[in-house]
């Protein structure tokens with residue numbers, strides 16, 4: 001029996017059309033589904049749209065449409081985008097070999113399961129849903145309530161949401177159903193401890209544990225101030241209330257992961273729930289970690305349902321340091337247009353999509369933030385795609401046609417164990433093994449690194465064996481035959497290993513090799529089968545797949561991609577490697593505008609000997625979580641990774657300059673051998689270096705992606 005592998009994306013809000021951030025999550029999930037299918041697993045992919053709630057009501061009002069009309073307009077745009085990016089829905093089993101579903105929360109199949117989940121909670125734990133009143137700050141962008149300690153103040157002193165950086169609105173007293181979230185903190189922490197892979201990567205697990213340690217407050221899970229939602233089941237209008245309760249949009253939305261499988265409480269309509277549910281991997285962005293890693297499992301526990309296998313959380317893509325977001329027009333990169341531009345004059349236009357997929361997955365390890373720098377995109381395209389893989393495909397096929405007469409030579413078992421032949425076989429086996437392990441561990445960037453070791457070794461093999469020289473000497477025909485066969489084997493494995501990320505490339509190579517292997521039938525190669533697993537092939541010459549982007553085209557592309565007044569990056573700027581992390585503007589940045597002339601540095605401290613300096617052990621630390629310290633206005637409690645296999649707690653007096661969320665994933669400099677100090681009942685195990693005081697506070701950091709624990713001298 002094949003293992004189920006059920007991978008989901010968030011269902012996206014239909015208040016606007018998809019951008020590159022949405023495409024990233026969807027491509028990650030799609031790659032994982034393709035990989036697992038190739039490994040023989042029973043993969044299943046789900047995406048869709050989140051169509052209820054206040055955000056959609058407001059977006060519809062702005063456009064003069066009803067919410068239903070807006071969702072009917074925008075939901076297909078998401079579906080079409082994924083189709084344009086090579087994902088098939090209607091005939092997925094036929095083409096990809098696995099099921100791919102698109103769910104809308106306005107569909108009956110969904111509404112019915114959302115209501116069933118609510119009723120089941122009421123039935124199993126009647127106290128978990130209760131009526132009470134609430135008031136508080138609400139961010140319509142997040143569709144979530146915030147306490148003041150979670151918000152930031154903007155320049156005008158207004159409270160703004162840390163994710164959307166837009167003012168939150170005050171929701172006046174309203175009666176709603178509350179979910180008794182406070183009851184589930186311990187059970188959730190226990191589940192996370194017992195299932196160390198429940199939240200991945202590690203840094204996000206620690207963030208959630210930190211959040212749980214702070215204690216959970218019950219959650220308002222219904223609204224009466226608008227009606228665009230799923231009505232709470234069997235709940236008539238209450239006296240004195242304006243309208244019936246509709247479910248909080250997150251309660252409704254999270255249920256999609258189940259409703260797409262069927263009804264978990266109905267044996268007849270839910271066999272897919274039984275088959276797939278426990279294998280579910282929810283791929284999400286870090287903005288919605290809390291909803292998935294805390295609220296969703298708590299709802300499931302309350303309803304007596306098993307929890308999904310994993311919450312796979314990734315970072316944010318930014319452009320010029322600003323998060324790609326629907327609310328900032330300059331950042332809304334359209335994925336299909338970008339893929340189209342990358343395809344340029346390729347003989348296989350769909351390889352533009354491959355190029356985009358490759359860049360997004362290769363550039364930034366999953367979990368980290370990424371900065372889209374167009375010069376970096378072109379640089380990587382030229383180096384890894386045009387040069388490495390494009391060249392390999394082109395040269396190998398040309399040589400097979402020219403020197404092999406369209407055949408693939410013949411393997412010489414004795415020669416295979418010698419010199420460059422043996423080392424290519426070894427690198428190929430390692431690539432298949434390492435890439436498989438990395439994909440299995442949800443690390444596509446590492447998988448691609450491993451695959452590229454094979455691609456580069458195969459190019460080096462051509463240079464080392466010089467088939468064109470062998471071809472001149474009839475006596476060396478057996479050697480030439482072996483080289484051509486080995487090259488075909490390398491090309492075949494490249495075609496197989498890149499397939500989860502570069503499906504169009506795989507299909508093109510397949511066509512040129514005459515393999516006739518449908519995507520649905522392609523399988524990950526067995527490590528020990530290099531050179532011995534070739535099907536019948538009849539190679540023909542390739543046409544250019546990844547044409548090099550020369551300077552002239554690069555200038556044209558950059559001009560097109562970058563808005564003329566852009567401060568994001570300059571079309572004429574020298575190539576820069578992409579920055580690994582998003583650096584949001586520190587809250588204190590405004591103060592930094594204070595005139596330099598007015599600043600007088602403090603007098604220097606007395607000179608010290610080198611030995612005194614050498615006593616300090618300064619290290620690079622990665623902030624994995626940050627939170628306010630209750631009743632301490634200036635203090636933040638940071639959880640910092642110093643590469644020691646455990647995390648340290650470090651208290652820093654920077655709360656007035658930095659919102660906690662803006663610090664997560666930043667690299668800081670830490671005095672690592674400072675004696676621990678007790679403050680506010682917590683032990684601080686080190687000190688963070690920062691420049692300035694409350695007025696101008698800048699964190700000391702490093703300008704490269706140095707691993708946590710790196711010594712600073």
Ligand code: ME8
Pocket residue numbers: 009010011012013014020021022024025050253254255256283284285286287288315316317318323324325
């Ligand atoms: O949150 N970088 O929908 P949404 C990387 N409807 N990923 C990004 C990104 C960026 N700059 N911007 C967006 C919602 N994303 C809810 C989800 S699920 C039950 C309900 C991706 O349209 C990322 O996956 O705001 C993020 O979590 C998601 O889009 C948010 O999409």
